[in-house]
Amino acid sequence: MSSEHIDEINPLPRWWVITFYITVAWALAYTIAYPAWPMLSSATKGVLGFSSRNDVKNEMAAAEAAKAKYVAAIQSKTVSEIAADDTLREFAVAAGGAAFKVNCVQCHGSGAQGSTGFPNLNDDDWLWGGKAEQIQQTITHGIRFATDPDTRQSEMTAFADVLKPEQIAQVSAFVASLSGPVKDKSLVEPGAKVFADNCAACHGENAKGNRDLGAPNLTDAIWLHGSGEAAIASQVRAPKNGVMPAWGGRLGETTVKELAVYVHSLGGGE
Numbered sequence: 001m002s003s004e005h006i007d008e009i010n011p012l013p014r015w016w017v018i019t020f021y022i023t024v025a026w027a028l029a030y031t032i033a034y035p036a037w038p039m040l041s042s043a044t045k046g047v048l049g050f051s052s053r054n055d056v057k058n059e060m061a062a063a064e065a066a067k068a069k070y071v072a073a074i075q076s077k078t079v080s081e082i083a084a085d086d087t088l089r090e091f092a093v094a095a096g097g098a099a100f101k102v103n104c105v106q107c108h109g110s111g112a113q114g115s116t117g118f119p120n121l122n123d124d125d126w127l128w129g130g131k132a133e134q135i136q137q138t139i140t141h142g143i144r145f146a147t148d149p150d151t152r153q154s155e156m157t158a159f160a161d162v163l164k165p166e167q168i169a170q171v172s173a174f175v176a177s178l179s180g181p182v183k184d185k186s187l188v189e190p191g192a193k194v195f196a197d198n199c200a201a202c203h204g205e206n207a208k209g210n211r212d213l214g215a216p217n218l219t220d221a222i223w224l225h226g227s228g229e230a231a232i233a234s235q236v237r238a239p240k241n242g243v244m245p246a247w248g249g250r251l252g253e254t255t256v257k258e259l260a261v262y263v264h265s266l267g268g269g270e
Contacts, residue, residue: 079260117225
């Protein structure tokens with residue numbers, strides 16, 4: 001039997017035919033109303049003038065306008081005032097976190113946990129203080145950054161030519177004993193005298209450090225260049241003095257404030 005006879009015997013369902021014509025009409029209407037047909041250098045515009053690019057542009061403009069309001073507020077307030085405002089703090093932490101990922105993770109790590117020679121920003125051990133303004137000052141002017149006159153300065157004396165080897169071993173044992181066990185306890189007492197004569201002026205008689213000088217607390221278990229008597233002795237003989245860039249000129253005051261609020265929010269800020 002021919003196909004013509006089959007169609008006559010089994011016609012398409014009416015609902016299917018109606019649906020087909022509706023979809024054809026809808027497709028034609030869509031191509032007339034919206035951009036659809038490609039041409040040599042563009043496409044048909046559509047009678048409604050719709051443009052997805054214009055929609056995105058308008059949304060971006062609205063987002064920038066909303067952002068500008070918060071940026072202006074951050075520019076006019078101190079970091080403490082920003083941290084005290086829930087909305088501004090939330091914005092600053094988000095913006096500061098983004099800036100941190102671009103500029104700071106190379107040294108401090110993606111989680112700000114630091115590494116040997118690069119401080120952990122999550123703990124509460126701050127050489128120059130962990131208040132929001134103090135963090136801002138450090139970020140702005142850096143540490144031992146030669147071209148910034150207001151940079152943080154602290155230089156530990158190299159004691160290799162000042163102390164005898166046995167004195168270095170003694171003072172290293174004493175300092176190590178302040179936060180843990182040592183191999184030879186007999187070195188601790190004479191080490192305390194070496195410390196009092198040579199180290200207390202900066203680190204304090206109780207070895208708790210001095211933030212005005214950037215001298216670290218030696219009684220906790222937080223060590224920038226490694227713990228233990230050997231690492232301490234190495235630092236006493238030939239101190240490692242790292243450099244942090246001054247970010248104020250590179251990033252601008254607003255971004256520095258956002259970074260300060262973000263770092264302060266990590267948990268170690270005071």
